Ligand SMILES: Nc1ncnc2c1ncn2[C@@H]1O[C@H](COP(=O)(O)OP(=O)(O)OP(=O)(O)O)[C@@H](O)[C@H]1O
């Protein structure tokens with residue numbers, strides 16, 4: 001099973017330019033999370049910070065008892081092996097064929113024999129549907145195939161945490177649909193912790209367990225996908241509906257008066273009515289669409305039940321619309337516990353986090369704690 005990643009109070013600047021401050025969230029083990037945000041808000045910087053390529057000046061990133069922000073080079077080298085990363089630009093070596101590209105981390109980081117390297121490379125290339133293309137150079141294949149080769153390379157060290165930076169950019173809608181299915185299928189097969197940066201709202205609505213939004217140098221929100229999909233926060237609604245009206249502008253942030261005028265005009269036209277016709281899969285309406293399931297023949301995602309237990313415990317912390325959407329995803333046994341008040345705060349433990357998983361529960365074993373709606377523990 002993938003490991004939890006606990007990010008607390010993370011702040012990153014380049015010189016005098018602050019990128020974001022005080023980012024706090026937990027990536028729950030084995031779950032799929034998506035990070036959204038306008039261009040330039042520092043999503044790629046966030047991913048690079050997670051793998052220790054960039055050093056935030058404040059805060060912590062704790063994974064398997066190691067703080068990636070403050071650990072030694074030696075510890076960083078070890079902890080980095082737990083990550084599989086698909087960078088935004090793909091970063092394949094242009095002069096190496098796909099086989100050698102995918103084999104690269106194995107040859108760099110392990111002492112495996114070439115026979116074993118071969119077995120792993122062919123297995124991962126098969127997982128991403130690239131069997132038969134081993135001899136091609138990156139320049140000879142389509143953008144979608146390059147993305148999948150990058151994913152195969154991210155998988156060869158059997159990562160516990162997988163970071164994908166815009167895996168779907170530049171792909172046609174059908175390929176995005178295949179890629180989304182591939183992501184869900186991979187998660188079902190390896191149960192690693194996934195974080196995906198994307199601008200595709202259709203992906204954000206249907207793939208992840210959790211959704212976050214970076215905006216104005218802060219994490220505007222992070223929580224179960226139902227929380228963002230039912231949110232009334234202007235910036236969340238603007239982003240998920242892909243419209244011009246709202247706090248996000250083309251180049252700089254808008255002032256309050258301009259936003260208010262835009263919102264009044266939008267309201268006069270009937271609000272977010274353009275169901276399903278916004279750009280990049282953005283749509284109006286309130287619905288929380290069903291989550292994508294693994295392909296027939298694959299195992300269930302193990303994270304599903306863990307997540308249900310986790311969000312059942314958080315149920316009383318959400319507003320009614322979010323709670324209703326989450327309830328629709330819960331099985332009877334957990335709904336019964338929630339309705340019996342088992343997870344409610346008591347006088348003795350007013351935070352409402354007194355609940356402990358039963359012995360043997362995977363959640364207790366991970367020590368992942370009980371993240372609040374914004375991911376705080
Ligand atoms: N190594 C660096 N040195 C200085 N500034 C940097 C560095 N890397 C990123 N930045 C700055 O950090 C800001 C955020 O960049 P980042 O690439 O993380 O944005 P993003 O959210 O990924 O955008 P996009 O959606 O367009 O990919 C930008 O202003 C960028 O210029």
Ligand SMILES: [Mg+2]
Nearest residue numbers: 043044088165
């Ligand atoms: Mg980026």
